[in-house]
Amino acid sequence: MASPPTPLRAPEHQVAGHQAAEGRLGPLVDGAGLFFKPLQGDGRGDDEVSFYTLLSSLPSSPPLLLLLPLLPRHAPPPRLRRLRPPPSPRPRGPRRRASEDYIRKCFEKDQRTTSASLGFRISGIQIRDGSGAWKPDRGEIRRFSPRDVRIALRRFVSSDPRSDPDRALAAAVYGGADGVLAKLGELKRWFEEQTLFHFNSVSVLVVYERDEGATLGKGKVKVKLVDFAHVVEGKGVIDHNFLGGLCSLIRFISDVLTGLDENCI
Amino acid sequence: MASPPTPLRAPEHQVAGHQAAEGRLGPLVDGAGLFFKPLQGDGRGDDEVSFYTLLSSLPSSPPLLLLLPLLPRHAPPPRLRRLRPPPSPRPRGPRRRASEDYIRKCFEKDQRTTSASLGFRISGIQIRDGSGAWKPDRGEIRRFSPRDVRIALRRFVSSDPRSDPDRALAAAVYGGADGVLAKLGELKRWFEEQTLFHFNSVSVLVVYERDEGATLGKGKVKVKLVDFAHVVEGKGVIDHNFLGGLCSLIRFISDVLTGLDENCI
Secondary structure (H helix, E strand, C coil): CCCCCCCCECCCCCECCECCECCECCCEECCCCCEECCCCCCCHHHHHHHHHHHHHHCCCCHHHHHHHHHCCCCCCHHHHHCCCCCCCCCCCCCECCCCHHHHHHHHHHHHHCCHHHHCCCCCCCCEEECCEEECCCHHHHHCCCHHHHHHHHHHCCCCCCCCCCCCCCHHHHCCCCCCHHHHHHHHHHHHHHCCCEEEECCEEEEECCECCCCCECCCCCEEEEECCCEEEECCCCCCHHHHHHHHHHHHHHHHHHHCHHHHHC | CCCCCCCCECCCCCECCECCECCECCCEECCCCCEECCCCCCCHHHHHHHHHHHHHHCCCCHHHHHHHHHCCCCCCHHHHHCCCCCCCCCCCCCECCCCHHHHHHHHHHHHHCCHHHHCCCCCCCCEEECCEEECCCHHHHHCCCHHHHHHHHHHCCCCCCCCCCCCCCHHHHCCCCCCHHHHHHHHHHHHHHCCCEEECCCEEEEECCECCCCCECCCCCEEEEECCCCEEECCCCCCHHHHHHHHHHHHHHHHHHHCHHHHHC
């Protein structure tokens, strides 16, 4: 078993709202390209490791081959587990079903965010450029209205996120053969078919890098699924819940690209 | 204003679990092809009429033209309203949003049926042939497990619904250019685009007629949306909830057609 490279240190930026600090456990990096996510409590960390372990053990199949590029590459579990004592053994693979408590908690939270009305919510957003960053805090994001979501999706592809959104990068980031919409379309087709997993509380991470002149760096649009602590078995049923929200997100992003969102802002 | 044709009488079969009887209001027919649905209480009847009225008043648009063949043809509201005193005036068009009470009630009901796990539930099914009918009662249908749903979708296209499902009519009813899957696919593409309405509690009605020899009567597969008492405005957002359930239903029916459902029964 290889030892993790040292020294580990806290990354410069927060990750999905989590940030390591003096006395607070959080994501770590090794400076050589590896990112270490601490295992979460309540079995969530173990569930996430189980999901990755199961994925690695499944025979290659068309649905899996389509999924893999959409996942972060992961180190084998022993390396991840080094960050805390080994957990007690439990069966491999995701849970059979979500608990009633968890479903009820999600329902309540959905009613307080745009998840109920839009089928998705923004859980974090930031844009950094030479003159600083636009990074609304978690409380502000939780209170996002549908209109705020539309504006955030515009600002995400505008030349200056602090002033009126001009959507200067919309075509380059959202459009095109390697753009966000193309990748989300691929994900959608996968979700229409796959019945292996239900991706409860999984997020879609969208990242791009741009050059100084507010033009897009080459091949720099990335779309990944992240956070698998609440994945459960699909049991032969598609993940209709994730799919519905994904279709809504696709529509919102299409609206930014075509300018149709102006009717709703 | 034309008077409704008379005499009205109760139809031979129940409609979506409702049946008129001595002293009990229910659907009526005039024997000349018209079907009369009594306006439901709690404003639901008025809401349904408002939905049809709004539809008739909207300018033709591609989304609407696609929707119309999927709706029952409807008589103008005054004719419908003759079945009870005119309701008090309220604004035309569907409600802006579903009430919190209604959402909570649906959530609770979804947990008790397959709606939560599958994204849809069967709310009624019957097959009638020369030797009788297969028509599980409402209580039995409410308790349907995912496995029961798969079996029901098989029995629906089998030569004898009372014995082992042989799926003899699956290709003719579910498959083909005019089959159920083709029509549901059309509906799906419409739901990926349209942001006019959210079809809360709307059902998909699937009907076909077969000849004596268990072959399909020509052009006799029909797919319609029915029951619009809880439709609300879409406000620029796709109906991600209905769409997710529809995609799941499509997958279930595809599984019957391809025999893949055998892995799950």
